Every structure is written in structure tokens, then in C-alpha cells.
Amino acid sequence: MSKVFQYSYINNKIGKTAEAKVSVMCKALQYGLGCFTGIRGNWNKQNKNLYLFRLDDHYKRVKESAKILGMKLNYSYPRFQKILIDLAKKNNIKEDIYIRPTLYSASTALTPRFDNQKDDLAVYMISLKEYFNTENGLNVCVSSWRRFDDDQFSVKAKITGAYANSALAKTEAVQNGYDEAVFLNRDGKVCEASGANIFGIKDNIVYTPPLGANILNGITRKTLIELFENELGLEVHEELIDRSMLYTFDELFFSGTAAKVAWIRSVDKRKIGTGKIGKNTIKIKNIFERASTGSLDGYNKWLTPVY
Ligand SMILES: Cc1ncc(COP(=O)(O)O)c(C=O)c1O
Incomplete structure (x- = not known):
């Protein structure tokens, strides 16, 4: 606790x-x-x-x-x-x-x-240090619960009551022995986790679902897109992701304020890439860490000092 x-x-x-x-x-x-x-x-x-x-x-x-x-x-x-x-x-x-x-x-x-x-x-x-224990990567599943649609309940508004949907998915995942769940949306496209956005990397191209896929407009997501492009020179595609694409990414990770950059080891028992943290994931995790602690030149614009 x-x-x-x-x-x-x-x-x-x-x-x-x-x-x-x-x-x-x-x-x-x-x-x-x-x-x-x-x-x-x-x-x-x-x-x-x-x-x-x-x-x-x-x-x-x-x-x-x-x-x-x-x-x-x-x-x-x-x-x-x-x-x-x-x-x-x-x-x-x-x-x-x-x-x-x-x-x-x-x-x-x-x-x-x-x-x-x-x-x-x-x-x-x-x-709060770490929300997820990522020492060995996360073993995740695709949830049997779907994310609700924006015409039923706004995902963008981060509504307290809406987290019952997250809790259903997370509880099911943990009770089935997984660390976290990935929601599909009503169209069957990859959406997000119970409390984090998702990124995949294949052939050095970064993919993440677009805002229209029923995801929260994550502030970490927005941050990482900028850092991938500016610091690592990698292309980021905000595009729809199919469930089966999840299994064949070279690298996969969650992003979020609590989650930070949390690498995924497997999805539905299929190993992602080599089963180790990916090279680009390590890089972006370190860059993000430095940017958020005031140790990366050019990004103090994101920080409000308390003292
Ligand atoms: C459902 C959901 N998606 C994504 C995120 C990540 O958003 P952020 O990076 O703004 O924390 C969160 C966490 O707030 C979340 O609860």
C-alpha cells in the first residue's frame, strides 16, 4: 500500500x-x-x-x-x-x-x-514509484469486456464511474493469472488498457491507436509521440490496430501517468518479440524518465517546480 x-x-x-x-x-x-x-x-x-x-x-x-x-x-x-x-x-x-x-x-x-x-x-x-512491476515484463490478455463507445459514455472525460468498466477487465485479467487487460473497442480494434494507453513497434515504426478508437487522450501518450519523433527520429503512426497485430509486434508497452513506460512480455500467452524489453522501449523509457525529472535539455517546459 x-x-x-x-x-x-x-x-x-x-x-x-x-x-x-x-x-x-x-x-x-x-x-x-x-x-x-x-x-x-x-x-x-x-x-x-x-x-x-x-x-x-x-x-x-x-x-x-x-x-x-x-x-x-x-x-x-x-x-x-x-x-x-x-x-x-x-x-x-x-x-x-x-x-x-x-x-x-x-x-x-x-x-x-x-x-x-x-x-x-x-x-x-x-x-508512488512503480505502478506495474515490470522487472520481467507484463503478461497481458485481450479482455472479454469491450470498451464502451463514446456515444454511450465518454472515454475522453475520465469519468469516475466509468472505471467500473476498467475494473471488470482488470479483475478478470488478474483472476485469470495475467497482469493487465487490453480492451478492444466495439469495432474490435485495439483500444487501451484498464488505466493506460498502448504502443507497439514493428520494423522500427511506432504504432498507437488514434484518438477516434475510443481511447483516453493520454498525456503520456502525447509526450511519447513527441519524444519518439524528436529524440529518436522514429515515425509514429496513429492508426487502427487489429487484435492479431498485437501478437506480432517486435515491441509492445503501456503508457500512462501511473504506468509510465511499462513493457509487455506476452499477449494471450504469445511472446512479444524476443520476450525481453525491446531496444526502442528501453530508449524511450529512459528519455521519458529524464524528461519528466528535469534531466533532459529542452523539456523543462513540461515541469512545474514546487520549491
Ligand atoms: C483508461 C486510461 N487510459 C489511458 C491512461 C493514460 O493517460 P495519462 O498518460 O494521461 O495518464 C489512463 C490514465 O490516466 C487511463 O486511466
């Missing part, structure tokens, strides 16, 4: 995490009405600073999620930024962390609707 930091933000103030509570009646609990993001804070030992990664993009995604749902995020970017910085300072953080801001419906009225004027922002912080 990750260490939970002592202070959180809720009801417009910083207070003890143990006292940051919501009503049993609230719509966030009863109906899963809310949207969220997950942000990394990366500790740089040399600079003795904590860097929040692509904070502005995370803010934009929450703002857009709220817009899609008809919720209200009554926070400007500078205010959002200040809350996270103040909270990190209050928690005296000097290690790698994961930050979870959630815009949730605090309304206790019975009807499930989003336009209820009682939307509140809550933020907590935990320590």
Missing part, C-alpha cells in the same frame, strides 16, 4: 486527509458522478526539487472533462496550480508522488444529473 500524505484539499481548503470526507448520499458515491486526473510529481535529488509533470495539460483535460459532462470546475489554472503546489509543500514532499485531483458531485439530491451546482474539487497525494 502506498504511503498516503497527511494533507488533502477538499471543500475549498487544505486539511487532514483523515478528515477529508464526503456524504454517504453524494452523487459521486451513489452514481460515480465526477471526473479526475492523475498527475506525477517527480523528485529530483540533485536539484532538491519536486517537478509536477504537464500540469497545464492535466488541468485542461479536467476542464474539458467537466465541459463534456456539464459539471463546473470553478478554478482558474493559476488557482489550480497554487493549490497543488501549496499542498505538496504542506505535505513536505521529497519523493516521487502521484496526485489525484477529482471534480466530484457533492450534491445529495436523488436524481442522477450533472447540472446540480454542487461540484467540488478534492485532491490527495500518495507516494
Whole structure:
């Protein structure tokens, strides 16, 4: 279990995490009405600073999620930024962390609707090194659960309640002995994992499903596309991927804020490439690590220093 930091933000103030509570009646609990993001804070030992990664993009995604749902995020970017910085300072953080801001419906009225004027922002912080244990690579399966379509339930909005779909796939995968599940979408095309995007590499060309394939617009995905092109000079094709293509990639990995770059050893018991981490995956993992900790020239634009 990750260490939970002592202070959180809720009801417009910083207070003890143990006292940051919501009503049993609230719509966030009863109906899963809310949207969220997950942000990394990366500790740089040399600079003795904590860097929040692509904070502005995370803010934009929450703002857009709220817009899609008809919720209200009554926070400007500078205010959002200040809350996270103040909270990190209050928690005296000097290690790698994961930050979870959630815009949730605090309304206790019975009807499930989003336009209820009682939307509140809550933020907590935990320590987080690795989400996946990637020492031996991940053994994954294609889920028997499909990703829902955007005309049923927005994937783009990162809706709290939508993670029941992720939980079904993840639970099934783990109970069947796998580390993670890969969703196909309604059209049978490769979509994403329960909480990460997916990339494949074949003959030194990088492939990842396009935004229209029902995937979350991952901030790590966007970051890696830029790094693959600019730092490794590799072509990235955002195109539809068939299930059987998964089996024949030379390299395959998940990307995400929690997942970082997590290499996949097998899919449905078929070994990917040599069964070892691929050469381009190692390179992009290192470059990403450096960019997100303030150790790669030219990419400090993505970092918000706390101290
Ligand atoms: C379903 C899903 N897809 C993809 C991602 C990766 O997105 P990001 O890189 O913005 O963390 C996440 C994690 O937030 C996720 O939950």
C-alpha cells in the first residue's frame, strides 16, 4: 500500500486527509458522478526539487472533462496550480508522488444529473514509484469486456464511474493469472488498457491507436509521440490496430501517468518479440524518465517546480 500524505484539499481548503470526507448520499458515491486526473510529481535529488509533470495539460483535460459532462470546475489554472503546489509543500514532499485531483458531485439530491451546482474539487497525494512491476515484463490478455463507445459514455472525460468498466477487465485479467487487460473497442480494434494507453513497434515504426478508437487522450501518450519523433527520429503512426497485430509486434508497452513506460512480455500467452524489453522501449523509457525529472535539455517546459 502506498504511503498516503497527511494533507488533502477538499471543500475549498487544505486539511487532514483523515478528515477529508464526503456524504454517504453524494452523487459521486451513489452514481460515480465526477471526473479526475492523475498527475506525477517527480523528485529530483540533485536539484532538491519536486517537478509536477504537464500540469497545464492535466488541468485542461479536467476542464474539458467537466465541459463534456456539464459539471463546473470553478478554478482558474493559476488557482489550480497554487493549490497543488501549496499542498505538496504542506505535505513536505521529497519523493516521487502521484496526485489525484477529482471534480466530484457533492450534491445529495436523488436524481442522477450533472447540472446540480454542487461540484467540488478534492485532491490527495500518495507516494508512488512503480505502478506495474515490470522487472520481467507484463503478461497481458485481450479482455472479454469491450470498451464502451463514446456515444454511450465518454472515454475522453475520465469519468469516475466509468472505471467500473476498467475494473471488470482488470479483475478478470488478474483472476485469470495475467497482469493487465487490453480492451478492444466495439469495432474490435485495439483500444487501451484498464488505466493506460498502448504502443507497439514493428520494423522500427511506432504504432498507437488514434484518438477516434475510443481511447483516453493520454498525456503520456502525447509526450511519447513527441519524444519518439524528436529524440529518436522514429515515425509514429496513429492508426487502427487489429487484435492479431498485437501478437506480432517486435515491441509492445503501456503508457500512462501511473504506468509510465511499462513493457509487455506476452499477449494471450504469445511472446512479444524476443520476450525481453525491446531496444526502442528501453530508449524511450529512459528519455521519458529524464524528461519528466528535469534531466533532459529542452523539456523543462513540461515541469512545474514546487520549491
Ligand atoms: C483508461 C486510461 N487510459 C489511458 C491512461 C493514460 O493517460 P495519462 O498518460 O494521461 O495518464 C489512463 C490514465 O490516466 C487511463 O486511466
